[in-house]
Amino acid sequence: xxxxxxxxxxxxxxxxxxxxxxxxxxxxxxxxxxxxxxxxxxxxxxxxxxxxxxxxxxxxxxxxxxxxxxxxxxxxxxxxxxxxxxxxxxxxxxxxxxxxxxxxxxxxxxxxxxxxxxxxxxxxxxxxxxxxxxxxxxxxxxxxxxxxxxxxxxxxxxx
Numbered sequence: 001x002x003x004x005x006x007x008x009x010x011x012x013x014x015x016x017x018x019x020x021x022x023x024x025x026x027x028x029x030x031x032x033x034x035x036x037x038x039x040x041x042x043x044x045x046x047x048x049x050x051x052x053x054x055x056x057x058x059x060x061x062x063x064x065x066x067x068x069x070x071x072x073x074x075x076x077x078x079x080x081x082x083x084x085x086x087x088x089x090x091x092x093x094x095x096x097x098x099x100x101x102x103x104x105x106x107x108x109x110x111x112x113x114x115x116x117x118x119x120x121x122x123x124x125x126x127x128x129x130x131x132x133x134x135x136x137x138x139x140x141x142x143x144x145x146x147x148x149x150x151x152x153x154x155x156x157x158x159x
Contacts, residue, residue, distance in 0.1 A: 001041065001057035001058070002023075002034055002035075002036035002037075002039035002041065002057060003034050003039055003041065003043065003045055003046060003054055003055065003056060003057060003062075004034055004036075004054070004055045004059075005024070005026075005031065005032050005033060005034055005045070005053055005054055005055075006053050006054070006055060007031060007053075008051050008052055008053035009026070009031045009032050009049075009051065009053040010029065010051055010053070011026055011027060011028050011029040011030045011031065011032060012050065012051070013026070013028060013032070014048045014049060014050065015032060015044075015045035015048060015049055015054065016032060018044045018045065018048050018121060019042075019044060019045055020040070020042060020044065020093035020094045020121060020123075021038055021039070021040055021042075021093060022038075023035040023037075023038035023039045023040075024045060040093055041056075041057050042093055042121055042123035042125065043056065043062065043122075043123060044121035044122070044123060045062075046062025046063070046064075047062065047063075047064065047065045047067075047072065047121075047122060048064070048067065049062065049064055050064060052064065065122075069141065070139060070140035070141040071139050071140075071141055072120070072121075072122040072139065072140075073122045073124070073137035073138055073139050074114060074117060074120055074122070074137070074138065074139075074140055074143075074151060075088070075097070075112075075114055075120070075126050075127060075135050075136070075137060076135070076136045076137070076138055076143075076147055076150060076151075077111065077112055077113065077134060077135055077150070077154070078133075078134045078135075078136070079111055079134070079154045081132050081133065081134035082111055082112070082132070082134040083131070083132055083134070084109045084110045084111060085131065086099065086110065086112065087129045087130060087131060088112050088126035088127075088129060088130050088135055089112055089126075090129070091125040091126055091128070091129035092123075092125060092126055093121070093123060093125065094116075094119045094120060094121045094123070095116075095119065096114060096115060096116040096117070096118075096119035096120045096121075097112050097113065097114060097115060097126060098112070098113060098115035098116075099111065099112060099113075100113055100153045100154065100155060102154075102155070103155060111153070111154045112126075112135075113151075113152070113153030113154065114151050114152075114153075115153075117151060122137070124137050
């Protein structure tokens, strides 16, 4: 299935700009279209649309979530559970996750972190693909200070 843009679209282009696979086309002030063959069902177009012009893959109207109000969810990593498999990084269509390495030279491990928070589209693919449920999604506005600091990676406080 794929997301669909309906006739409420005013052609603002916000959906086109945020789509990580460039599957949305349209001219300014004209109805945009989703290439259903290329759509990966990330939902970013529906979250960003200020006009309620996007239907999800089940045909339901998507709800706009304000990005600037820090309501878009970001991945929080549980490094105690993480197996350093990189499934989350491979699943990310926005390429906003990266790897950092533990400082322990005896037991060097790679850990994921949110390297580019502004590129994150809140698709939740990283959490869905994690085989050990070490990734949870949470809106930054709902995070406590410890969780907000953890967005910088597992070793940010020691640097």
